[in-house]
Amino acid sequence: MNEELDRLEDTARRAREVFDASVDALDEETRARLARARFAAVAATERHARPAPWLRWVPAVAVASTAVVAVLLWRAPDPSTATMTTTSATVEVDASLEAVEVLAAGEDLDLVENDLEFYAWLDATHFSDTGTTG
Amino acid sequence: MGKRESTPMAHFVRLDSEGTRPLASVAVRAPVEASLESSVELNRFLAGIERRAFRVAQMALRDREDALDVVQVAMLRLAEHYARRPSEEWKPLFFRILYNAIHDSQRRRNVRSKLFGGWPGRRADDDSESEDDDPLARFAGPGPDPAGRVMAGEAMARLEVALAALPTRQQEAFVLRCLEGMDVAETAAVMRCTEGSVKTHYFRALKTLRERLGEVW
Numbered sequence: 001m002n003e004e005l006d007r008l009e010d011t012a013r014r015a016r017e018v019f020d021a022s023v024d025a026l027d028e029e030t031r032a033r034l035a036r037a038r039f040a041a042v043a044a045t046e047r048h049a050r051p052a053p054w055l056r057w058v059p060a061v062a063v064a065s066t067a068v069v070a071v072l073l074w075r076a077p078d079p080s081t082a083t084m085t086t087t088s089a090t091v092e093v094d095a096s097l098e099a100v101e102v103l104a105a106g107e108d109l110d111l112v113e114n115d116l117e118f119y120a121w122l123d124a125t126h127f128s129d130t131g132t133t134g
Numbered sequence: 135m136g137k138r139e140s141t142p143m144a145h146f147v148r149l150d151s152e153g154t155r156p157l158a159s160v161a162v163r164a165p166v167e168a169s170l171e172s173s174v175e176l177n178r179f180l181a182g183i184e185r186r187a188f189r190v191a192q193m194a195l196r197d198r199e200d201a202l203d204v205v206q207v208a209m210l211r212l213a214e215h216y217a218r219r220p221s222e223e224w225k226p227l228f229f230r231i232l233y234n235a236i237h238d239s240q241r242r243r244n245v246r247s248k249l250f251g252g253w254p255g256r257r258a259d260d261d262s263e264s265e266d267d268d269p270l271a272r273f274a275g276p277g278p279d280p281a282g283r284v285m286a287g288e289a290m291a292r293l294e295v296a297l298a299a300l301p302t303r304q305q306e307a308f309v310l311r312c313l314e315g316m317d318v319a320e321t322a323a324v325m326r327c328t329e330g331s332v333k334t335h336y337f338r339a340l341k342t343l344r345e346r347l348g349e350v351w
Contacts, residue, residue, distance in 0.1 A: 018289045044214050045214070
């Protein structure tokens with residue numbers, strides 16, 4: 001049994017010797033290519049260790065963004081004023097749209113142009129829309 | 135005026151063309167960075183292992199160019215992902231990455247072989263070894279003791295043939311335990327199996343190699 005184990009150990013030792021000899025016998029070109037691959041790998045480590053160039057701008061961008069938001073909030077109009085302005089704008093847009101619809105519908109343009117009563121009614125309808133009927 | 139703080143010195147070492155032997159050491163006034171030390175250490179580690187890793191890959195793949203490719207991939211992956219790990223962990227990590235790359239390469243080769251194997255005009259070295267992969271040819275050339283080198287080449291050729299006939303797991307256990315001198319725990323970590331499996335694979339590999347090589351060695 002011990003003899004068999006010794007034989008196995010001999011085989012392992014011989015295999016190590018043969019393998020080491022084959023490593024030592026590597027040709028120059030292969031050694032040079034392996035060295036070049038190693039330099040590239042080590043250079044990659046250094047690239048990874050350095051932060052990306054664009055990361056240097058992150059603090060400046062953060063400060064600038066905060067400043068812009070602060071200015072916008074400070075300069076923002078009062079919400080109640082904003083509502084009134086919005087209402088006026090909506091009325092103007094609605095009026096324009098209605099005029100366009102009327103024109104597009106092929107109504108009698110003479111009537112539209114000349115009937116002041118119509119305009120009065122139109123105005124009255126607009127402003128009463130917010131409350132009662134149209 | 136306050137006392138000027140002294141800046142630590144960093145030593146930059148110029149290496150020879152292979153990057154293994156220092157040619158000159160230059161002291162430069164600069165902050166000493168951990169990354170620089172890590173790079174130097176990594177360079178030293180890779181320089182010590184690259185040729186053995188190449189031979190391991192060449193034995194597994196039987197192709198010089200493929201072996202160079204997988205060693206390069208393993209070096210890059212180790213550097214990019216594990217350079218900050220303790221250096222004692224590098225060897226098992228490196229071989230794990232190397233064997234992953236070897237398996238990837240073998241899979242690609244199998245797919246190529248299935249897709250283009252029957253086509254006329256395929257590469258002549260697809261199935262047969264090229265001159266680069268002939269172990270005897272690798273030992274040939276000028277230098278001292280040509281007879282001894284030829285004998286070593288023949289022994290290596292026999293070992294490669296016998297090793298190639300083993301199941302993959304036995305090959306890996308033999309290479310890592312016997313040729314690379316890893317302990318059972320490290321080998322198990324590389325092979326992602328239990329220590330008991332490593333022992334079994336290694337013993338079977340050694341026994342089979344003894345039977346096949348014992349007569350001629």
